Amino acid sequence: MxxxxxxxxxxxxxxxxxxxxxxxxxxxxxxxxxxxxxxxxxxxxxxxxxxxxxxxxxxxxxxxxxxxxxxxxxxxxxxxxxxxxxxxxxxxxxxxxxxxxxxxxxxxxxxxxQEPSDADPSPPAAAADESDKDQRHQEEATQRGKGWTLHNPVGAPSAAGADSSVSPYNTVDPLATKKGYRKQDIPALRQTLLDHTSPLWLKYESLFALRNLGGSGAVEAVSRALTDDRTSALFRHELAFVLGQMQSEDSVSALVQCLGDASEHPMARHEAALALGAIGSKEAIHALERHVEDPELVVSESCLVGLAGED
CATH class of the missing domain: 1.25.10.10 (Leucine-rich Repeat Variant)
Known part of the structure; x- marks a missing residue:
């Protein structure tokens, strides 16, 4: 790995x-x-x-x-x-x-x-110098490749009024958060996340907006959604992934519950294990140790990976 x-x-x-x-x-x-x-x-x-x-x-x-x-x-x-x-x-x-x-x-x-605008007078990208283009490409790939490296962990929340369209994480998300939500929008975003009738794409956009805003309210909303949702295993796995990015100990209980639920989809359980490994608290490590021999291979392997992060 x-x-x-x-x-x-x-x-x-x-x-x-x-x-x-x-x-x-x-x-x-x-x-x-x-x-x-x-x-x-x-x-x-x-x-x-x-x-x-x-x-x-x-x-x-x-x-x-x-x-x-x-x-x-x-x-x-x-x-x-x-x-x-x-x-x-x-x-x-x-x-x-x-x-x-x-x-x-x-x-x-x-x-x-990607569609060119008639009003855009800029020259085509092909006219750029090839060596400069290669250099930019390498810089972008390196930036994207930092994984869970954070500019601003949730433990030290973003400044009040931060714009949700600005991500502190170097990852390409499944859906971009277009609208610039702010801290005061967290209750509304939470409501969307917990509403079982909300379309999946809207839940995803709300999820990444909450992650980008950060803070205890955002962590609580994502954790609550992980324990409450019964609409989509895909969504629950993304909730767990985001909690792994946010790395807040306040989410450990929800992640432990997800990992320990044998009826949960292995994809969500595996992501919960990796998130617990990223957080690395005593409770998180104990949960990983309990499930390191889980019958689901992808879950047991994820627990091993999570524990290896502590070495």
Whole structure:
């Protein structure tokens, strides 16, 4: 796993080639993490690899989900037709289909952003000097590759009135938070998160707005959603992921509950384990130790990874 995130930090086509070789592993945990990193790198050369993972019906659901999300992160608008087809396929597992629904929305937004404006007098990107372009690309890949490195951890909340459209995290999110929410909007965002009738895309946008705003109120809202939601395992796994980014001990109880629920989807439980490892409190570590031999392999492996972070 450490070498995986070294490749993420390194970036570039060579990292994509190395990560592709890593897909030969039997560990679905590692394979899904590789798909995630391929998306975060933003390299076009990863698109065929991710498309193959998503298109394989024999592939693990968690890996297929991550491949769909990664195609959106790479801004693969040429994949829109395929992803749109999967988004409307009721026979697919919910975590794959719902991911494709979100990816369609994300890619359609990015496609609109890429369309040139008649009023834009700027020269085409192709006119830029190639060496400068390569340098910018490497800098962007390195910046995206910092994983859970925080500019401003939630334990020291952002300044009051911070704009939610500014993310303190170096990750490409499944959906961008467009509207600039502020601290006073946290109660409304919380309500959206807890409303079982809210569309999934709106819950995602509210989730990332809360994460970007930070603070105890945001942590409480995301933690409450994790324990209360019964609408989507995909959503619960994203809630756990965000709590891992926020790294607040106030979320440990909700994460422990998620990890310990044998009826919960393994994808959500695995993400809860990694989040507990990121937080690293005594209660978090004890929970990981209790589940290190969990019957679900992806859960037990995630507990091992979480505990390894304490070494």
């Amino acid at each position: 450490k070498m995986l995130y070294y490749a993420r930090h390194k970036g570039g086509p060579e990292a994509v080639e190395a990560l592709q070789l890593g897909l030969n592993t039997r560990s679905n945990l590692l394979r899904h993490e590789i798909a995630y990193v391929l998306g975060q790198l933003g390299e076009p050369s990863a698109i065929p690899i991710l498309t193959q993972l998503l298109s394989d019906p024999a592939e693990d659901d968690m890996v297929r989900h991550e491949a769909a999300e990664a195609l959106a992160a790479v801004k693969s608008t040429e994949s829109l037709d395929l992803i749109r087809e999967y988004a409307s396929d009721a026979s697919l597992p919910a975590v794959v289909r719902e991911t494709c629904e979100l990816a369609v929305r994300s890619l359609e937004d990015k496609k609109e952003e």
